[in-house]
Amino acid sequence: MEAKNELQKNAIAEARRTELETFQRALDMHWLNSRMDDGRMGRCLALIQREAEMEKQFQERTDHAAIVNAQAEKETKLAIEVAKLRRQEMCELLRRHYLRERDPSLRNLMQKLQAGYVCRDLQQQILHNQYRKLQEETEEKRANDVLKNTLYNDKEALDREEREKMERNDEYCRDLQQQLVNRQKQKQCAYEDTLIEKKMLEEVMRTIADEDQRELEKKRIEREKVRNEMVTFKRARDAWKEKQKQMLVIEERQLEAQRRAAADRTSAVIAERERQIRAKEELNEKIASKILADEAARREREDVIKQLQEQEYLEKNVVDAAGDAERALHAAAATQRALARQVELRAAAARGERQREAEFRKANESKMAAEVQKEKEKEMKNKEKARQYSQELLKQIEENSRRRKQEKELEESRAQYVWDCGTSWRQEVNEERKKIITEHAPHLIGYLQAGVIAKEDLAAVREGADRHQRLAPLDIESMATSRRPHRYSKCNQQCRVLREY
Incomplete structure (x- = not known):
């Protein structure tokens, strides 16, 4: 659009x-938004990088802590395993010491x-003393040889120093x-030492023999004691069984006596009851007869009174015939009233008597x-007591049998426990003897008394000898077939040396 005037141009320029x-x-x-986005992105990246570094550091620390914890746990x-092994070794050593102290065979072996x-x-x-003597003799011989060589090689010196030679000689x-004097003294001292050693050895052997004798006596006493306890x-x-x-x-006899007593008591109760019933019937008959006799006497007495009254009335009528009618009427009325009263009294007395008889009979x-009810209750109580007593006896018999069975089982279990303990003890003693033989016997071959190492101990001796290189060549198996002459425990090499001396 092209401007036509200045205003349009200005408007276009302004627009x-x-x-x-x-x-x-x-x-x-x-641009500002892009810069802000770039800064925000950088901060986010820095934050992400920082978080990654922190996570890496935390992971490293966590891994290190896990390694440390694993190492500490390991x-x-x-440490627990080592302590457990040490405790087991200590327990084993204590058990071995206990076996050596308690078992007579192991104690004798030790x-x-x-x-x-x-x-x-x-x-x-002794060998060391002999070696020292031989060494002294060798040194003395060497000194003498040196002196001889010096004398033969220095003839001129011998001529010049003849006087000195004589002095030296x-x-x-x-x-x-x-x-020589010192040697003689040494021999004397050695002889005295050998005598002292012999005496000490004899004392040791005597002590060992005494201990063996005491041990045998103690075993014999223990066996005798056990035998006496078994007999007792x-x-x-047996006494308990007989009892x-x-x-x-006695229980069977008591039961039989109780049955008989119960039967006798039942028959006695029935007889007593019949006797009481008969006595009551006799008493009732006596009372009835007495009542009838009293009634008859009372009626007879009333009849007599009536007759006397009638006779008196007749006599009075006869004597007083001339009495006035009014008195007669009054007398008749009085008599009639008296008679009616007597009849009423008699009827009341009869009714009272019948009532008393009924009450007495009812009572x-x-x-x-x-x-009868008391007797029945008493009989029922006696039967119940007898039944309870029989049940208690049966329960007591069952309880006694059960108790005897339990005692027998307990005795068998105790015997089995004692046998098992003895078996385990003998097994442990045999194992400990094998260990002792394996540990000590190879070093003492030729120094032990006869009979210490048995034929079954040769395998343990062989095992102990194989553990040491210097003892491995020993012929242990030939000890079982040795043909050396029998020697007593005191006939060792030192005794033979002293005897030859």
Whole structure:
């Protein structure tokens, strides 16, 4: 659109300028927004990177803590296992010490092994003394050879120093004499030492023999005690069985006596009841007869009174015939009233008597019924007591049988427990003996008494010898077929040396 005038041109320029400003403002806003987005993105990336680094550090710390915890747990388990092994070893050592202290055979074996160690030490000491003597003799011989060589090689020096030689010879002779004296003293001391050692060895062997004798005596006493206890137990058991049989017989007799007493008591109760009934019937008959006699006497007395009254009336009528009619009428009325009164009294007395008889009969019947009921209740109570007593006896018999059965089972279980304990104890003792033989016997071959190592112990001796390189070549199996002459425990090498000396 082309401008036609100045106003249009100005308007077009103004519109373009406004449009350019708007566009520039839009560009600026876009640039600002892009810068803000870039900054926000950078911050997000930095935050993400920081979070990744923190997560990595946390993972490293967590892994390190897990490693440390695993290592600590492993060390704890290892310490627990080590403590457990140490505790097991300590328990095993304590058990072995307990076996050695408590078992007589192991204690005797340890004493004999200690005696073997003492014998070995004495033998080594003797050999050491002999070796020292041989070494002294060798040194003395070497000194003499050196002196001889010096004398033969230095003839000229011998001529010049003849006087000194004589002096040295004299001194040497004196030294030799002194050496001979000292040697004699040493021999005397050695002889005295050997005598002392022999005496000590004899004391040791005597002590060992005394201990063996005491141990055998103690075992014999224990066996005798156990035998006496067994005999006493058998006697007590037989006495108890006999007592139980007697108690059963007594219980059966008591039951039979109770049955008989119950039967006798039942018949006696029936007889007593019949006797009481007969006595009551006799009493009732006596009372009835007495009542009838009293009634007859009363009627007779009334008849007599009536007759007397009638006779008196007749006599009075006869005597007083001339009496006035009014008095007669009054007398007749009075008599009639008296008679009516007497009739009423008689009827009332008869009714009272009948009522008393009925009450008496009713009281007697109720009393008899009560006594019969009491007898029945008493009989029922006696039967119930007898039944309860029989049930209690049966329960007691069952309880006694059950108790005897329990005691028998308990005795069998105790015997089995004692047998199992003895078996386990003997097994542990055999294992401990094998360990002791394996540990000590190979080092004491030739120093132990005869009979310490049995034929079944050769395998343990062989096992112990194989553990040591210097003892492995020993021929242990030949000990079972040895043909050496029998020697007593005191006839060792030292004794033979002393005897030959």
